[in-house]
Amino acid sequence: MGRISQWFDRRGFAAMLIGLPYLWLLALFLLPFLIVVAMSLATKTPTAPPFSFGGDHPWVNGQAYVRVLTDGLYLRAFLTSVGNAGVAMMLCLLLGYPMALGLTRVSKSWRNILLMLVILPFWTSFLLRVYAWMGLMGKNSWFNGLLTDGWNLLVPMDWAVKSIPMMNSNFAVVLVMVYTYLPFMILPLYASLERLDPVLDEAAMDLGSRPWQVFRDVTLPQSVPGIIAGGMLVFIPAAGELVIPSLVGDASSPMIGRLISDEFSSARDWPMASAVAVVLLVLMVGPTMLYSHYQARAEGTK
Amino acid sequence: MQDAAEPFLRIEGVSKTFGSFQAVRNVSLSVGKGEIFSLLGGSGCGKTTLLRMLAGFEEPSAGRIFLDGRDMAGVPAWERPVHMMFQSYAIFPHMSVEKNIAYGLKHEALTKAEKADRTREMLELVQLVPFAARKPHQISGGQRQRVALARALARQPKLLLLDEPLAALDKKLREQTQFELMSIQARTGVTFIVVTHDQEEAMTLSDRIAVMDKGEVKQIGSPTEIYEFPASRFVADFIGSINAFDAAVLGVEAGLLRLSVPALGTEVLARGQSGVAEGSKVTLAIRPEKLRLSMEKPADGNAVQGKVRDLAYFGKDSLYRIALPSGVLVQAHAVNARRGDEGARVADWDDEVWLAFDATSAIVLVE
Structure with missing residues (x-):
């Protein structure tokens, strides 16, 4: 027994434990990313693979970045992506927060059942669920028909429509994204809300705060880390989402994931696709790093 | 108003x-x-x-x-x-x-x-x-x-x-x-x-x-x-420590109750309490610090003899555990008023000692 613990205590072992995930990230994230960065600086050629670093000094080509930053197509795609992802994130937060809060307030046995229900959609294929939504939103579905009838009942005659155009719109993209990413918002929120001490709520109430004031002063500020974690878990993948906008989105205003995919496959412009991917990553990682920098500083002054 | x-x-x-x-x-x-x-x-x-x-x-x-x-x-x-x-x-x-x-x-x-x-x-x-x-x-x-x-x-x-x-x-x-x-x-x-x-x-x-x-x-x-x-x-x-014994009231004399306490093996006098009649079953309770410990038999008052079974020295006072002939253990506190080493204690292990208490110190509990 003593020997084993000695072995575990050796510094080398601790270094290895810490080192392994770093090695993993190095080999499977940083290295591929550097390859992508390199590719983005190459020149498109009709070869296989379809790029090269040939030609004149300085052997690299910044043309792709110039296009990303100047061509309105990419700018619009970025704006559409950030807009859709942002709206989806806010809606996930508005829907997810009460659900997560509710989870912390029910009995243990109910909590387990409800938590399972949150995760349950993952058990069926993601594609299947998107196709189900496509069916619901389609012009001839009962769902669309029901909404159309409701609309026609409520509005004046000359506003009446045959069906509500839901498919192939940003509305459809946001709806399906909210549906898909909601658990990623609920779970981190639940994790942070569950750790809060309910006695603090009582203390605030005891000091004269009504329940909504207790929420505003005590619960909400303490759940900020959960809100940020959930927000990032929803926003980042949603901004780069490919499948949902491809299936239900508006083809005339593509999201950025769609552009990357198109550049890689149909246009066979790998440097362009890589440049868009690099810019997307910088846009996503930049604010995250800023946030953790400021949080570290805030904690340092505590 | x-x-x-x-x-x-x-x-x-x-x-x-x-x-x-x-x-x-x-x-x-x-x-x-x-x-x-x-x-x-x-x-x-x-x-x-x-x-x-x-x-x-x-x-x-x-x-x-x-x-x-x-x-x-x-x-x-x-x-x-x-x-x-x-x-x-x-x-x-x-x-x-x-x-x-x-x-x-x-x-x-x-x-x-x-x-x-x-x-x-x-x-x-x-x-x-x-x-x-x-x-x-x-x-x-x-x-x-x-x-x-x-x-x-x-x-x-x-x-x-x-x-x-x-x-x-x-x-x-x-x-x-x-x-x-x-x-x-x-x-x-x-x-x-x-x-x-x-x-x-x-x-x-x-x-x-x-x-x-x-x-x-x-x-x-x-x-x-x-x-x-x-x-x-x-x-x-619940409050403090106490020695409690089952007792029966033998009689009421001049505001004092005469109790028979089998555990003490003797009759004792305790201050009377309203609502306690002759023949009723009560509890006699005495706080450890109200018991006076001595080597000689006290001249008068309630007194019982026992043997020191155990003692704990706390510095300012000592706690004695004294075994009575009936086998019951009684706790008594004694202040260590004199300074000195082992010999300064009132009593030592296995000493035969007397425990005395005033009638007013004894608590008679009906409940």
């Missing part, structure tokens, strides 16, 4: 039931303005539930609570002029010491300057001015306790509820804090209701104590009354 005879806080026949469990049974008591009143009892005796009903976190299942003449039924926690110092202190971790103390003032109709003044005043009261900007995790446990106290006092409550105020502090700090609490209470004049399981804490802090057991109030009285004149065997046992 308030009736002159109306007490400041009146709890009237209050009960609380959780499902089939009755946490508080028909409790009635009154507390005067400016009093330090303790609810003392073991865990699960209902003291915390009673406190939570005063704070407004629970509604009584039956009975009523009047504070300063006002019926508290249906008044939510946030509208009661009652504040609580929680056992875990419940300090908001995301706010500085100052913000914590000022929190309750948010809801007061005060100007900004008045709020700042009041906060300052509270910081001074609990001597935390240099720590105002600190976050709760940057101060010690004793300081957190003072933050909790200042926060609860900042709104000038009519009633301050303290849930095990000293339980989380170490012994040295506890004694110091005890006196601090009392001096703060004296300065602010706020009525304190203290919940505690620690009898020493209750004895030193309180003007009056209610001893609780299984949801019922067993006795209410000053610390002296509770200690010297316990009303039942439970209270006598």
Whole structure:
């Protein structure tokens, strides 16, 4: 027994434990990313693979970045992506927060059942669920028909429509994204809300705060880390989402994931696709790093 | 107008039931303005539930609570002029010491300057001015306790509820804090209701104590009354240590009861008590420090002989465990008045000793 613990205590072992995930990230994230960065600086050629670093000094080509930053197509795609992802994130937060809060307030046995229900959609294929939504939103579905009838009942005659155009719109993209990413918002929120001490709520109430004031002063500020974690878990993948906008989105205003995919496959412009991917990553990682920098500083002054 | 005879806080026949469990049974008591009143009892005796009903976190299942003449039924926690110092202190971790103390003032109709003044005043009261900007995790446990106290006092409550105020502090700090609490209470004049399981804490802090057991109030009285004149065997046992024996009343003579106590193997005289008739079964109880230990037979009074089975030396006094001929063990405290080594003790292991006590020191319990 003593020997084993000695072995575990050796510094080398601790270094290895810490080192392994770093090695993993190095080999499977940083290295591929550097390859992508390199590719983005190459020149498109009709070869296989379809790029090269040939030609004149300085052997690299910044043309792709110039296009990303100047061509309105990419700018619009970025704006559409950030807009859709942002709206989806806010809606996930508005829907997810009460659900997560509710989870912390029910009995243990109910909590387990409800938590399972949150995760349950993952058990069926993601594609299947998107196709189900496509069916619901389609012009001839009962769902669309029901909404159309409701609309026609409520509005004046000359506003009446045959069906509500839901498919192939940003509305459809946001709806399906909210549906898909909601658990990623609920779970981190639940994790942070569950750790809060309910006695603090009582203390605030005891000091004269009504329940909504207790929420505003005590619960909400303490759940900020959960809100940020959930927000990032929803926003980042949603901004780069490919499948949902491809299936239900508006083809005339593509999201950025769609552009990357198109550049890689149909246009066979790998440097362009890589440049868009690099810019997307910088846009996503930049604010995250800023946030953790400021949080570290805030904690340092505590 | 308030009736002159109306007490400041009146709890009237209050009960609380959780499902089939009755946490508080028909409790009635009154507390005067400016009093330090303790609810003392073991865990699960209902003291915390009673406190939570005063704070407004629970509604009584039956009975009523009047504070300063006002019926508290249906008044939510946030509208009661009652504040609580929680056992875990419940300090908001995301706010500085100052913000914590000022929190309750948010809801007061005060100007900004008045709020700042009041906060300052509270910081001074609990001597935390240099720590105002600190976050709760940057101060010690004793300081957190003072933050909790200042926060609860900042709104000038009519009633301050303290849930095990000293339980989380170490012994040295506890004694110091005890006196601090009392001096703060004296300065602010706020009525304190203290919940505690620690009898020493209750004895030193309180003007009056209610001893609780299984949801019922067993006795209410000053610390002296509770200690010297316990009303039942439970209270006598719970507060301090006591030697209790079954006894039968043989007769009543000149205000004294003559008792037959089989465990002592003799008849003893004890101060009479109303409602005790000849022939009734009672409990004779004697505090260990009321027993006089000697090597020679005392001239008169109640006395029994025994053998020292065990002794524990505490420095200022010693605790003796003495076996009587009947086999019963009796505890006796003796002050070590003389200075010296082993020989200075009143008695030693296996010594045959006499135990004597006055008739007035013996407690006769009917319950």
